Amino acid sequence: MQKKLIRCGTVTLLMAILLTIPAWAGSLKSFADLQGTLDIAGGTAHIPVMNEAAKRIMTANPKIRITVTGGGTGIGVQKAGEGLVDIGNTGRALSAEEVARFGLRSFAFAVDGVAPVVHSDNPVAGLSVQQVRDIFAGRITHWQAVGGPDAAIHVYGREEASGTHEVFWKKLLNKETVVGSANIIQSNGAMKVAVSRDIYAIGYMSIGHIDDSVKPLAVDGVLPSQATAIDGTYPAVRQLYMNTKGDPKPLARAFIDYILSAEGAGIIRAAGYIPLQ
Amino acid sequence: MRPTANRRTSDLATTIFCWTAAVLTMLAVLAVMGFLLYRGAGTLGPNLFFGETHWWEAVRGVRPVFDGLWSALAGTALLVLLSCLLAVPTGIAGGIYLSEYGSRRFRAVAGFAVDLMAGIPSIVMGLFGFSLIVVLRHTFVPRAKTGLLLAAVCIALLVLPYLVRTTQNALAGLPSHLRLLGPSLGFTPWQNIRHVLLPSAGRGILSGVILAMGRAAEDTAVILLTGAVAQAFLPRSLYDKFEALPFRIYYMAAEHRTAAELDQAFGTALVLLMLTGTLFGLAFAAQRTMEKRWKG
Amino acid sequence: MDGAKLMPHLLRAAALACTAAAGGILLVLIYLVLPLFTSGGWGSVIAWQWLPFQGRFGILPMVVGTLLIALGALAVATPLAVGVACFVQVLAPGRIKGICLALVHYMTSIPTVIYGFVSIFLLVPLIRQWFDRGTGFSLATATIVLSLLILPTIVLVLQATLRELDRSARVTCAALGFSRPAYIRHVLLPLCRRGLLAAVVLGFGRAVGDTLISLMLAGNAPMVPASPLDATRTLTAHIALVVATDSQSTFYHSVFAAGLILFLVMVLIQLILRRLGGTFTP
Numbered sequence: 001m002q003k004k005l006i007r008c009g010t011v012t013l014l015m016a017i018l019l020t021i022p023a024w025a026g027s028l029k030s031f032a033d034l035q036g037t038l039d040i041a042g043g044t045a046h047i048p049v050m051n052e053a054a055k056r057i058m059t060a061n062p063k064i065r066i067t068v069t070g071g072g073t074g075i076g077v078q079k080a081g082e083g084l085v086d087i088g089n090t091g092r093a094l095s096a097e098e099v100a101r102f103g104l105r106s107f108a109f110a111v112d113g114v115a116p117v118v119h120s121d122n123p124v125a126g127l128s129v130q131q132v133r134d135i136f137a138g139r140i141t142h143w144q145a146v147g148g149p150d151a152a153i154h155v156y157g158r159e160e161a162s163g164t165h166e167v168f169w170k171k172l173l174n175k176e177t178v179v180g181s182a183n184i185i186q187s188n189g190a191m192k193v194a195v196s197r198d199i200y201a202i203g204y205m206s207i208g209h210i211d212d213s214v215k216p217l218a219v220d221g222v223l224p225s226q227a228t229a230i231d232g233t234y235p236a237v238r239q240l241y242m243n244t245k246g247d248p249k250p251l252a253r254a255f256i257d258y259i260l261s262a263e264g265a266g267i268i269r270a271a272g273y274i275p276l277q
Numbered sequence: 278m279r280p281t282a283n284r285r286t287s288d289l290a291t292t293i294f295c296w297t298a299a300v301l302t303m304l305a306v307l308a309v310m311g312f313l314l315y316r317g318a319g320t321l322g323p324n325l326f327f328g329e330t331h332w333w334e335a336v337r338g339v340r341p342v343f344d345g346l347w348s349a350l351a352g353t354a355l356l357v358l359l360s361c362l363l364a365v366p367t368g369i370a371g372g373i374y375l376s377e378y379g380s381r382r383f384r385a386v387a388g389f390a391v392d393l394m395a396g397i398p399s400i401v402m403g404l405f406g407f408s409l410i411v412v413l414r415h416t417f418v419p420r421a422k423t424g425l426l427l428a429a430v431c432i433a434l435l436v437l438p439y440l441v442r443t444t445q446n447a448l449a450g451l452p453s454h455l456r457l458l459g460p461s462l463g464f465t466p467w468q469n470i471r472h473v474l475l476p477s478a479g480r481g482i483l484s485g486v487i488l489a490m491g492r493a494a495e496d497t498a499v500i501l502l503t504g505a506v507a508q509a510f511l512p513r514s515l516y517d518k519f520e521a522l523p524f525r526i527y528y529m530a531a532e533h534r535t536a537a538e539l540d541q542a543f544g545t546a547l548v549l550l551m552l553t554g555t556l557f558g559l560a561f562a563a564q565r566t567m568e569k570r571w572k573g
Numbered sequence: 574m575d576g577a578k579l580m581p582h583l584l585r586a587a588a589l590a591c592t593a594a595a596g597g598i599l600l601v602l603i604y605l606v607l608p609l610f611t612s613g614g615w616g617s618v619i620a621w622q623w624l625p626f627q628g629r630f631g632i633l634p635m636v637v638g639t640l641l642i643a644l645g646a647l648a649v650a651t652p653l654a655v656g657v658a659c660f661v662q663v664l665a666p667g668r669i670k671g672i673c674l675a676l677v678h679y680m681t682s683i684p685t686v687i688y689g690f691v692s693i694f695l696l697v698p699l700i701r702q703w704f705d706r707g708t709g710f711s712l713a714t715a716t717i718v719l720s721l722l723i724l725p726t727i728v729l730v731l732q733a734t735l736r737e738l739d740r741s742a743r744v745t746c747a748a749l750g751f752s753r754p755a756y757i758r759h760v761l762l763p764l765c766r767r768g769l770l771a772a773v774v775l776g777f778g779r780a781v782g783d784t785l786i787s788l789m790l791a792g793n794a795p796m797v798p799a800s801p802l803d804a805t806r807t808l809t810a811h812i813a814l815v816v817a818t819d820s821q822s823t824f825y826h827s828v829f830a831a832g833l834i835l836f837l838v839m840v841l842i843q844l845i846l847r848r849l850g851g852t853f854t855p
Contacts (some may be wrong), residue, residue: 022532039422041506044674052507054343058341058510065341067518069506070532084422154708159814183710183804184793186814189828190531198701198708284755291754293663297672298656305721306680309691318696370587378581379588387588389843392594396839397598398782399607400809405598407816408605434594441591444647461753465777467580488682498784498809502816523686544689551682557682561675 010052027261030254035063039249042076043089043163044187045112045206046240048271050089053259056267064251070187074161080104080243086252088243091206103175103246108239109259110273113207113229115236116166116214119189119199124148127216132172136201138179141201156194156203157182164240168204172219173250208272222245224275240273313547317429326350331515342512346545348510352425352519354551355512356500357493359429360436365486367433368440372482374447376443377470395438406431410503423504425476431499436489443485447478449565482565487560491553497523507532522549577641602836605829618827625815630827636834637713637797638805642787643780645716645801646723651773653720659757661728664734667765674732680725689789692718706802710792714830719786723776730775734768735761771849778842781835784809785835808835 018076040050047070054066071079073090076228080088081102100174116132118124127146134140135153143149157178159167169175185191188209193203196213207224210216216224219234226236242259258264265275327335328344335342342348352551371391375384406427455477459469474480505524512519522545529542609615612687620631630634692714701709738761746756762769783808792804793814808831817826 007416037513037517039506045517047507053340054508055343062340065510065513065517067506067509069508069518076572084410084414152706156708160624166626177627179795180796181799183708184806184814185531185794187532192535193531193707197698201708270712284752287758288752288754291659291758292664295656295660295754302653302657302680302721302724303673303676306676306683308695308835309688309721310684312691312695348602348767361851367587367590372593374581374584374588379586383588387592390592392846393839393843394595394598395600396778396782396842397595397712398784398809398835400599400782400812401602401785401832401835404812404828408601408829412601434598437594441588455745470583471580475625487634490627495682495686497684497686498619501784501813523684526686526690527785528791530693542690546687550687553684554679554805557679561678567625567682 006147006233007233016091018273019065023245027258027263028056030257031057034061034251036251037065038087038255038261039067039080039085040087040089041069041071041085042243043073043240044070044189045091045164045273046089046242047187047189047210049110049155049268050210051238052154052267053255053264054076056263057258058099058254061269066255070161070189071204072161073163073166074124074159076163076243077102077104080245083245084251087255090241090243092238093241094243104243104258105245105247107242107244107256107260107263108270108276109256110208110240110244110268110271110275111230111237112240113224113226114164114172114204115207115224115234116168116172116202116204116219117195117210117214117216118202118274119195120213121199122148122215126221126223128174129220130270132219133174133176134171136182137176138181149200151200154198155179155182156191156198156201158185158191158202158204164204164206167238170234172204190241195275196219197219210272230274239276279283288397309417310550313543313550316540317543317547320540321547325541325544338513339509344541346522346525346541349520349522349525350548351511352505352509353522353549355425355519356429356432356521357490359425359515360432360493360548361486361490363429364433364437364440364489368437369444369482369486372441372444373448373470373475374443376431377466379475385426386543391438391441394434395442397435398498399435399496400447400455400498400502402431402435403499405434406503410447422516423502424517425504425512425519428500428503428519432493432496433504435496436492436497439489439492440485444478444490447481447485448474451477451480469505478567480563480570484560484567486562487556487563491556491560494556495523495549495553497527499525501527522552599836602829602833604630606826609826609830609849614826615830618830621797632808632811632831632834634638634796634826635806635808635811635831637845638787638791639781639809641712641798641805642719643713645712646719646771646780647777648791649716649720650724650776651769654724654731654772654776657724658731658735659761661732662739663753663757663761666807670825677725677728677732678777679719681729682769684788685722685785688718688722692786692790700802704802707804708792710770710790710804712791712798712800712805715787715791715805716801717808718737718790719780719783721777722783724784726779727742727772727776730770730772731765734765734772738764767849769790774842774845776845778839781838782809784813788813 050068058064068182076088076090076252077098081086094104124146143151143153162270184196189201191205192209192214195203205229209225221235222228224234229237242256265277269277326345328342330340330342334340335347355443390532410421410423459473500521504518505521506518507528509518509520527544533539533542617630618632621630621633622631661670664672697709698715700714742760766833787807788810793806793810795806796803798805812828813829
């Protein structure tokens, strides 16, 4: 509760600062002469940032229409690559093959960690890396084995094309396949809902999406947070990217510039991520 | 034929079984509707539709709506309208031809195709639409995108067989004295259809059209792949992405961030249920009057 | 009167367009699956593991998942539907008959997404609590809800058959002294076998083709479930999940293979219905 209050306070303070310094509000002005539609799809960790930016831009200039949808990192690559959307978001760096095949350009804008999460009423507060691997590989199937309640572990995972999945799988699971019986969830937002509704759940999600309804687990004693992610003590860290096919068109360019501006940094921070600038 | 005890038990079992089946079914449906009402009724109000935006500005599309279902409702309405514009004339015309003109052979082949179309899962129809766009982009129309028009075309294909069949059935159900009326007055076959048969079968066809509208409004799988997105506001052209009620429900069921958003989802589901329920009621009424008129 | 002369041709064109559409969809699907034939990719698609990033594109678990869910839904829905249809046609008192029939008709208009949505909050927590296994998103959950979805299809087709039979047999049987339940057991049910079969086949098609219920409720784990309480994934949900994910060669083609399989199942169903005679569009 207190944590939330503090966070709310920080956000309000931040917004107050943003609103009172006119120089920062300038970047919305760059949309004044623009119009048209900007389609965004892909990475689901990005959605809160995209939505908030879209909301501000469209409120400032109703002639601009920005559509935001998820789908995951895979769809971000695919749709931007096929030219079906203007900006495709990914939760990981593009592979050389993807860049070569589609001619994509990447714009990193934030740092984010991927953390194992459980229901907020789950007494387990931390696991060793090995325990995390054993749970997600299906070798540990009961909460009691890791000091938890007398109940089976409900594993929730993501599609292989998810950027969140890839980071977690590479950097924490050491590329071990997640157990086949894991329920497949389609986005970070949905993962939070799924875990928060199931008291015996375990899943993994973007740290920025974590709120009071779920609890991040300390891994080898390190509590995942954006602070431990950026100072390197927590290993499962990635950057969030926006990608365009070739050089961005004017509206996409303005949008990307806005995200990378000081005001954009405020939005990113308010969404729980660490801006890169 | 004095019933033995054994038979009486079987009779009782049969009766109990049938009653239980009927009561269970009713209960299940009432549970679904009751739960939605219970959770969603409280959210019904201008806020559910327009969020913080002033309703008149939202309706005119001057300002986007951020926390309401207005854009989804408008998107669904546009989708239904567009797909019906495409499917209704074609479907009715196809139905008339099959009922009044086609040879036996043609009828058999076309009938098979139509029934097959009716069976195609909507996700396959969506997949078809999506791949069509990808193929088009690589060939003739490099600027083609998923959006309202594509979704409407796919939905139109989805409801087309219903329209063909209801038209055909409505015409086939007319009594034969009506069928002979036109020729006896010297009408050409088309004049007979135009002035005698169609007006008589009108309500049956109308009920088919309304049912097709309901089907277009509720389908989620097609639009999932052909252009529905979580946040788009009112589309400004046929190629824009759009919001839709069923997609909004599907999305919010998994992605609600707060309890308030979940309430919104229940409200949205209730609105969609009322919408399809109303359409169903209209279709049912049209069908009933049609049956009363010709079947006594 | 040129317009009038043109009319039959216009109508013909429309009818042809409806017919051509079905063929067109099939052709597009086949065209997109073709690369699998030429590259010999079928081997990797007809396999038991779905780990796309490790080069395994097997969709057999989804085929099994689809069959299990559809057959399970039929197993639940068919007896219920027989009961409801007989109730409506024979046992129900006048007013209740009307209400019951209207309700079943109404059920056909309830959006599938609403079934899925309500079940997430109503049924899934119950299944999770009652059984000490799994997350509640499972084969069993999807099966139960899906049976509700296909129930009206089966009832309406079956009831149409029963109505015809009843018209010709009721008076005779009443005169012979059959009680009404006995009339159901010994006359109606044995006679309506063909209609029941058609109804079941149609219901099966409806169950195989549904996306939202299994997508929202079955848990989507790409594996053959070991128990009804395990998660599983259907072909339709697979398409929805994976089209929205990636388009790397074989990865992508496996989706069209799934689409083609679904399409061919529908062709098969139509052929069976033809053999049974009559048209059974609900």
